[in-house]
Amino acid sequence: MEENGNAIEVGRVLRSSTADFTVGTQQLIADQDALTPRLGALIKTVGAQGNVFGLICNVTIEDDAFVRQLVAAGVNNPVMIEDQRQRRQVPVVIEVLTVGYGDGNAVCHRLPPQPPRTLDMTYVCNNAELRLFSERHDWLRIVLATPAVAVDQILVAALRTAAAARPSLYEQEQYLVGAGRELARLLALDLPRLDGILRQLR
Amino acid sequence: MTLELNRLTRDVDQMGQAMTVRRAELASRAAEAGRVLASQPQVTAELLQKIEKARQIDEWRRGAVPLGARLDERRRIERAVPRAVLIAADGSQIFPDRSAVTLYYLLNIGAIVFREGSGQAPACLNQPTLYYRDEDLYDADGQLRTEEYIGAQRNRLELAALADLAVAEREALGGDLSTPIVVLIDGPLLPWIRSGTDNEEVAREEIDFFISQMRRLRAVQAIPIGYIDRPRSAYVLRILELINMPLEEITRDRLRFGPFVGLTDGQLFESLLPGERTGLFEPNSRANERYEARSATDGVSGDRIAFCYANMARPGRNEEAELARLEMPGWVAGRPDLIDIAQSVIAANCEPGPFPYVLARAHELALVTEEERAALDELVSQVMWRHGMTPQLSTKAWTKQLTRHPRRS
Numbered sequence: 001m002e003e004n005g006n007a008i009e010v011g012r013v014l015r016s017s018t019a020d021f022t023v024g025t026q027q028l029i030a031d032q033d034a035l036t037p038r039l040g041a042l043i044k045t046v047g048a049q050g051n052v053f054g055l056i057c058n059v060t061i062e063d064d065a066f067v068r069q070l071v072a073a074g075v076n077n078p079v080m081i082e083d084q085r086q087r088r089q090v091p092v093v094i095e096v097l098t099v100g101y102g103d104g105n106a107v108c109h110r111l112p113p114q115p116p117r118t119l120d121m122t123y124v125c126n127n128a129e130l131r132l133f134s135e136r137h138d139w140l141r142i143v144l145a146t147p148a149v150a151v152d153q154i155l156v157a158a159l160r161t162a163a164a165a166r167p168s169l170y171e172q173e174q175y176l177v178g179a180g181r182e183l184a185r186l187l188a189l190d191l192p193r194l195d196g197i198l199r200q201l202r
Numbered sequence: 203m204t205l206e207l208n209r210l211t212r213d214v215d216q217m218g219q220a221m222t223v224r225r226a227e228l229a230s231r232a233a234e235a236g237r238v239l240a241s242q243p244q245v246t247a248e249l250l251q252k253i254e255k256a257r258q259i260d261e262w263r264r265g266a267v268p269l270g271a272r273l274d275e276r277r278r279i280e281r282a283v284p285r286a287v288l289i290a291a292d293g294s295q296i297f298p299d300r301s302a303v304t305l306y307y308l309l310n311i312g313a314i315v316f317r318e319g320s321g322q323a324p325a326c327l328n329q330p331t332l333y334y335r336d337e338d339l340y341d342a343d344g345q346l347r348t349e350e351y352i353g354a355q356r357n358r359l360e361l362a363a364l365a366d367l368a369v370a371e372r373e374a375l376g377g378d379l380s381t382p383i384v385v386l387i388d389g390p391l392l393p394w395i396r397s398g399t400d401n402e403e404v405a406r407e408e409i410d411f412f413i414s415q416m417r418r419l420r421a422v423q424a425i426p427i428g429y430i431d432r433p434r435s436a437y438v439l440r441i442l443e444l445i446n447m448p449l450e451e452i453t454r455d456r457l458r459f460g461p462f463v464g465l466t467d468g469q470l471f472e473s474l475l476p477g478e479r480t481g482l483f484e485p486n487s488r489a490n491e492r493y494e495a496r497s498a499t500d501g502v503s504g505d506r507i508a509f510c511y512a513n514m515a516r517p518g519r520n521e522e523a524e525l526a527r528l529e530m531p532g533w534v535a536g537r538p539d540l541i542d543i544a545q546s547v548i549a550a551n552c553e554p555g556p557f558p559y560v561l562a563r564a565h566e567l568a569l570v571t572e573e574e575r576a577a578l579d580e581l582v583s584q585v586m587w588r589h590g591m592t593p594q595l596s597t598k599a600w601t602k603q604l605t606r607h608p609r610r611s
């Protein structure tokens with residue numbers, strides 16, 4: 001992942017559908033201290049038809065025979081480890097759940113009419129984009145309807161990230177209270193699940 | 203599946219039995235070679251005389267001259283080198299294909315600069331070069347370049363890349379000589395020149411280029427090492443065959459059918475302990491003679507390549523000896539401290555198995571896969587279309603594409 005001005009690059013789209021897409025990158029591990037997109041982070045693809053927004057719902061670090069041999073042999077040489085992490089073409093695969101699309105100031109919390117294209121660049125949304133995207137809570141419905149494993153964890157992570165994008169503690173708290181109310185409405189018939197999400201949000 | 207393995211099972215079984223018999227026979231002769239080495243390890247004037255006579259009688263015989271006083275010398279590296287730079291390069295190629303859409307060849311050089319002790323990711327380089335002009339593709343007689351010629355070009359690019367990187371690295375170190383730079387080549391150090399080549403000028407050019415790059419490496423005090431994994435050579439065995447052979451009985455037939463033919467020096471030195479190496483030897487090859495002659499300057503005799511065998515196994519990790527032949531220029535061979543450094547740095551780099559990591563990575567960086575070759579061919583086709591040409595495979599190549607995948611039955 002690279003920082004290009006204010007926009008932090010995540011990687012390029014490997015494959016996509018209107019409901020989700022997969023991003024590949026090489027350098028996720030190398031920059032993990034500062035720049036790794038975390039579970040639940042909001043990212044966007046930039047294409048000719050506007051942006052597609054998505055939440056990172058899974059990150060997979062691929063391996064190969066060389067890496068397996070190094071692990072099996074118990075290699076501790078830091079130069080070799082950094083070589084494997086930064087220089088070898090073993091992709092880090094990031095799975096993304098699509099939660100909206102739009103451009104400029106217009107954001108729709110619906111699935112896009114077309115998926116992102118292969119090799120579109122993806123960026124981590126900055127705080128202003130996060131605030132704009134999460135102003136309304138309609139995107140929560142898309143996430144809750146996703147059959148993905150650990151979707152509640154992704155939702156909690158995304159809500160915490162969106163809250164952290166607010167400048168003051170008061171605004172952060174107000175945002176989480178509002179999101180909690182919306183969740184209570186959406187999960188009125190599934191109280192154990194609602195309870196689980198709210199407990200993790202506290 | 204095209205290969206009908208069921209038809210081979212009997213042959214494979216017989217092969218296994220033959221291997222067992224052969225192994226026992228080789229072990230017996232290896233033990234005999236070991237006894238000769240143990241009983242007469244001294245390098246005597248008479249032995250040197252025999253080696254010289256054998257070389258004169260049969261220049262094809264790949265013997266060697268021992269540089270030490272004993273054939274069974276051993277030296278052990280005692281200390282690790284905490285900071286060092288290890289540079290390796292490798293190359294691969296796409297040979298010109300008469301059946302392809304157009305004639306070209308490609309050389310791809312991969313190189314790695316591994317700064318041991320830095321904790322930083324190494325620098326990796328990749329340099330592909332496309333050759334498509336007539337002067338690239340055809341020789342003076344209008345013949346398509348041979349694989350041998352392209353291999354030699356690849357060898358030159360690898361050497362030049364290594365020298366460039368070593369010079370740049372020494373500059374980056376501010377000329378500081380306390381950090382050793384070891385330059386590793388996968389295979390023999392001297393360029394391969396076909397035995398009995400009728401074109402002495404070509405051989406001279408190859409050697410001269412090699413010398414020019416060695417001088418660049420020497421100028422920045424880099425240590426060039428040719429690393430031969432699991433060597434099949436029998437230089438020392440060829441010496442042992444001479445020990446009990448009277449000088450006057452040395453004939454071509456006796457040399458070619460010596461008692462240790464079929465054995466390798468690896469079997470002779472498998473008792474080397476991890477971190478140990480043998481004494482030094484100089485190959486009695488025509489290439490080494492050319493190198494010596496061409497590297498001589500006014501008043502200064504020429505250099506000769508030398509080698510030793512070393513056990514690159516890790517104590518406690520590898521049960522059996524993992525022998526490598528380490529080749530080096532004479533100006534390195536004359537400095538045991540430099541060999542110690544090189545051996546230590548290379549041994550520390552042998553991960554995850556007893557083979558240098560940097561050589562494995564350089565190979566990986568250089569390798570052109572079938573998929574990449576297909577992608578390049580596709581790119582060439584697109585460019586031809588764009589320029590109004592119709593790329594066309596030969597009928598032969600087209601048919602082969604149809605049958606490339608496994609047959610159905």
